[in-house]
Amino acid sequence: MNETDIHSKLAGAVVSGVGALDESAKDPFVVVDPGSLVPAVTFLKNDADCRMEMLNCVTAVEREDCIEVVYHLSSVTHRHSLTLKTRVERPAGGTHESWIPEVPSVAALYASADWHEREQWDLLGVRFTDHPDHRRILLPEEWIGHPLRKDYVYPHEHGGMPLDLDAVPLYERDEATPSEPAAPRPSGTPLVQPPNPNSDRPDAGGVAPADSDGDLRSIKPGSNDGGGH
Amino acid sequence: MEALEMYTVDPNDDVYTEELKLNLGPQHPSTHGVLRVELKVDGEIITASRCDIGYLHRCAEKIGENVTYLQFTPYTDRMDYLASMNNNLAWSLTVEKLLGVEAPERAQWIRVIVAELNRIASHLIAFGTYGIDIGANTPFFYAFRERESIMALLERPSGARMLYNYVHPGGVAHDIEDGWLEDVLAFCDEFEMRWKEYNTLLSHNAIFIGRTANIGVIPKDMALDYGLTGPVLRASGVSWDLRRDVPYLAPYDDLEFDVPVGEGTHGTLGDCWDRYWVRMREMMESIRIIRQACPRVPAGPFMDKAMNRMYKTPLKPEPGEAYMRCENPRGELGFYVVAEGGTSPIRCRTRAPSFCNLSVLDALLPGTMIADGVAIIGSLDIVLGEVDR
Amino acid sequence: MGVLNNSLPDIGPVRAVDSAIGWGRKSSIWPMTFGIACCAIEMMAVYAATFDLDRFGAGVPRATPRQSDLIIVPGTVNAKMAVRVKRLYDQMSEPRYVIAMGACVCGGGPYVKWGYNTVKGVHKIIPVDIFVPGCPPRPEALMDGILKLREKVGRNQVFARQAQTAADMDGRYAAAK
Numbered sequence: 001m002n003e004t005d006i007h008s009k010l011a012g013a014v015v016s017g018v019g020a021l022d023e024s025a026k027d028p029f030v031v032v033d034p035g036s037l038v039p040a041v042t043f044l045k046n047d048a049d050c051r052m053e054m055l056n057c058v059t060a061v062e063r064e065d066c067i068e069v070v071y072h073l074s075s076v077t078h079r080h081s082l083t084l085k086t087r088v089e090r091p092a093g094g095t096h097e098s099w100i101p102e103v104p105s106v107a108a109l110y111a112s113a114d115w116h117e118r119e120q121w122d123l124l125g126v127r128f129t130d131h132p133d134h135r136r137i138l139l140p141e142e143w144i145g146h147p148l149r150k151d152y153v154y155p156h157e158h159g160g161m162p163l164d165l166d167a168v169p170l171y172e173r174d175e176a177t178p179s180e181p182a183a184p185r186p187s188g189t190p191l192v193q194p195p196n197p198n199s200d201r202p203d204a205g206g207v208a209p210a211d212s213d214g215d216l217r218s219i220k221p222g223s224n225d226g227g228g229h
Numbered sequence: 230m231e232a233l234e235m236y237t238v239d240p241n242d243d244v245y246t247e248e249l250k251l252n253l254g255p256q257h258p259s260t261h262g263v264l265r266v267e268l269k270v271d272g273e274i275i276t277a278s279r280c281d282i283g284y285l286h287r288c289a290e291k292i293g294e295n296v297t298y299l300q301f302t303p304y305t306d307r308m309d310y311l312a313s314m315n316n317n318l319a320w321s322l323t324v325e326k327l328l329g330v331e332a333p334e335r336a337q338w339i340r341v342i343v344a345e346l347n348r349i350a351s352h353l354i355a356f357g358t359y360g361i362d363i364g365a366n367t368p369f370f371y372a373f374r375e376r377e378s379i380m381a382l383l384e385r386p387s388g389a390r391m392l393y394n395y396v397h398p399g400g401v402a403h404d405i406e407d408g409w410l411e412d413v414l415a416f417c418d419e420f421e422m423r424w425k426e427y428n429t430l431l432s433h434n435a436i437f438i439g440r441t442a443n444i445g446v447i448p449k450d451m452a453l454d455y456g457l458t459g460p461v462l463r464a465s466g467v468s469w470d471l472r473r474d475v476p477y478l479a480p481y482d483d484l485e486f487d488v489p490v491g492e493g494t495h496g497t498l499g500d501c502w503d504r505y506w507v508r509m510r511e512m513m514e515s516i517r518i519i520r521q522a523c524p525r526v527p528a529g530p531f532m533d534k535a536m537n538r539m540y541k542t543p544l545k546p547e548p549g550e551a552y553m554r555c556e557n558p559r560g561e562l563g564f565y566v567v568a569e570g571g572t573s574p575i576r577c578r579t580r581a582p583s584f585c586n587l588s589v590l591d592a593l594l595p596g597t598m599i600a601d602g603v604a605i606i607g608s609l610d611i612v613l614g615e616v617d618r
Numbered sequence: 619m620g621v622l623n624n625s626l627p628d629i630g631p632v633r634a635v636d637s638a639i640g641w642g643r644k645s646s647i648w649p650m651t652f653g654i655a656c657c658a659i660e661m662m663a664v665y666a667a668t669f670d671l672d673r674f675g676a677g678v679p680r681a682t683p684r685q686s687d688l689i690i691v692p693g694t695v696n697a698k699m700a701v702r703v704k705r706l707y708d709q710m711s712e713p714r715y716v717i718a719m720g721a722c723v724c725g726g727g728p729y730v731k732w733g734y735n736t737v738k739g740v741h742k743i744i745p746v747d748i749f750v751p752g753c754p755p756r757p758e759a760l761m762d763g764i765l766k767l768r769e770k771v772g773r774n775q776v777f778a779r780q781a782q783t784a785a786d787m788d789g790r791y792a793a794a795k
């Protein structure tokens with residue numbers, strides 16, 4: 001069957017909420033309402049002519065006015081595939097970060113949806129209702145924000161680990177001020193090079209080269225000596 | 230769970246077992262990278278498991294939204310770093326689909342050859358490291374010897390040892406030199422001999438079979454439900470190969486090759502040994518493909534003329550979207566790109582085969598021994614760079 | 619060697635003992651089995667037959683940080699992994715050495731600009747002895763890094779007194795003048 005046949009079957013079976021097939025697209029797709037998503041996917045999976053055994057991919061896409069969740073389904077038996085989309089409109093005046101759209105989960109139908117949906121929640125902040133295990137998957141559980149949103153602000157530090165290019169290395173920081181103030185970072189902060197105490201160490205008894213004076217001073221007592229004793 | 234019942238002791242007895250939480254990874258020699266699995270074990274038996282991934286999350290999708298289409302090619306290298314050519318190929322085909330162009334014929338045949346060479350290299354690593362997981366160190370050294378030959382071959386057209394950045398949208402980055410194809414064919418002859426050696430080393434070894442047969446059985450329905458692809462799916466008896474079923478490169482239609490599927494030779498269909506054996510046979514199929522393809526590489530341009538301008542001005546596809554999938558050594562690699570007219574896409578999604586293949590682990594581990602868990606993880610042949618991206 | 623560490627005068631016989639110890643140490647560096655990303659595959663290639671790191675006495679990777687002297691950090695370290703890398707380093711016993719392998723751990727590499735959760739160089743987390751740049755570095759480059767590390771290990775002073783702090787060094791510098 002091609003996409004047109006599948007679409008007509010689907011539109012006949014699921015009473016409402018199945019949009020027209022967009023045939024002009026490179027991969028023809030069907031838009032369904034979030035409310036009819038689960039019945040539509042159930043039909044596509046169980047119908048003998050469709051038999052979409054495999055859910056290849058779940059993708060959330062942030063667009064200007066909506067967030068779109070795209071399902072790529074394919075059938076190994078019949079060797080056809082279909083793209084299914086569902087859209088959640090952005091509420092008027094809704095800011096990006098605080099707006100969490102909700103879409104029903106299909107994890108009960110496809111085990112593969114479990115991890116894919118968790119990933120979309122993690123990276124794009126789409127909540128899948130009735131998901132069995134709705135946690136972040138790639139980023140640490142305490143991460144703030146959803147990085148694939150267009151207005152995501154990059155963090156300077158996470159869990160005590162510096163993420164900036166010009167951050168001061170952990171072992172260089174003063175004990176009194178364990179963590180650097182994260183934001184705002186003054187522009188033009190010099191890039192701090194990691195000192196390497198051992199390699200700069202002059203031979204014992206030898207004469208330190210005169211021009212390395214400044215380097216020697218930069219080694220703080222108590223900073224980690226790479227080894228040797 | 231049978232094993233568990235066998236070992237469970239009467240609670241009224243004064244010998245009893247207690248549940249223990251065990252952390253496997255992220256630094257563990259047999260997790261193939263930085264996978265972490267939280268296990269609950271009762272003695273030697275795993276009762277529950279939970280995968281924790283993300284230790285190699287490198288923001289590839291965010292990068293894809295910020296760099297141009299051509300600039301993203303090297304980042305695809307770094308997803309599945311054992312099969313860079315195949316990743317480059319999948320990305321290039323996605324961009325080509327978005328633009329509606331097709332690579333010249335010579336480029337297509339070169340692509341087939343480099344992709345199949347890389348498939349062998351990738352399966353060699355799977356073979357070598359699987360031996361280490363099971364406790365046989367020797368195969369690793371043999372596998373790397375042949376892998377080095379492939380590296381040397383692929384280095385000649387691409388200039389890089391591992392992350393090639395060779396297949397570009399519209400063709401390949403450089404033409405192959407004279408004599409390269411002959412050397413590839415010579416390698417094929419040599420490899421055939423070596424392959425027999427591997428089988429005496431590992432495949433038919435009684436201990437190896439004992440460690441892998443009937444372990445980690447994935448039935449057909451479960452495999453489809455979890456969206457497994459590649460050798461893991463085929464080992465469960467599903468004959469599904471995108472090269473044959475959804476041909477994405479024209480030459481694959483003209484080439485003759487079999488799709489090995491699991492047969493349950495040493496036990497149940499879909500066990501670890503089947504997955505291993507499907508990979509081994511796939512190497513030989515790749516050799517077959519390369520042998521047929523080498524004499525047929527036509528003369529002509531290796532890069533689309535019109536696409537050459539992308540090296541100066543970034544590509545700007547029309548608004549639209551494309552989902553393209555390719556058969557990678559690990560399964561179906563899909564790229565879903567949404568363009569809105571700019572020089573970079575607004576969404577660049579990767580459907581990574583390892584990601585899906587790994588998701589079945591939590592269902593496989595409960596009820597097995599810890600040592601078998603290692604055998605199961607190894608047999609899935611995951612690459613964490615691709616799981617986390 | 620506890621209390622005797624760097625406590626003896628810096629004279630010929632003591633230095634001879636030191637260099638003997640240094641020779642022993644540098645000839646049997648035990649790296650840790652630790653792979654993160656793409657660079658780890660090149661590191662494996664260095665251990666394997668073609669390049670054979672065992673020629674330099676560093677070819678026996680240990681599975682635990684407590685038995686190893688060297689941690690090669692091969693691959694991108696992100697926020698989640700950085701905590702682990704630091705813990706692994708803390709678990710190693712002195713003397714311990716760090717090789718940063720690859721552009722990612724030398725300063726962010728390809729992920730420096732848009733990587734929202736990558737650490738831009740492992741030297742932000744743990745002190746690094748040798749940087750081996752490249753993406754990935756060729757096996758020869760890593761081997762060169764290990765040879766450089768051998769030199770450095772051989773130079774270390776165990777018993778002989780050495781300048782440890784900036785103040786000591788300043789004193790010595792002034793005396794030399």
Ligand code: SF4
Pocket residue numbers: 307392655656657692693694719720721722723727728752753754755
């Ligand atoms: S430096 Fe390059 S090869 Fe090494 S881990 Fe980073 S991206 Fe991978």
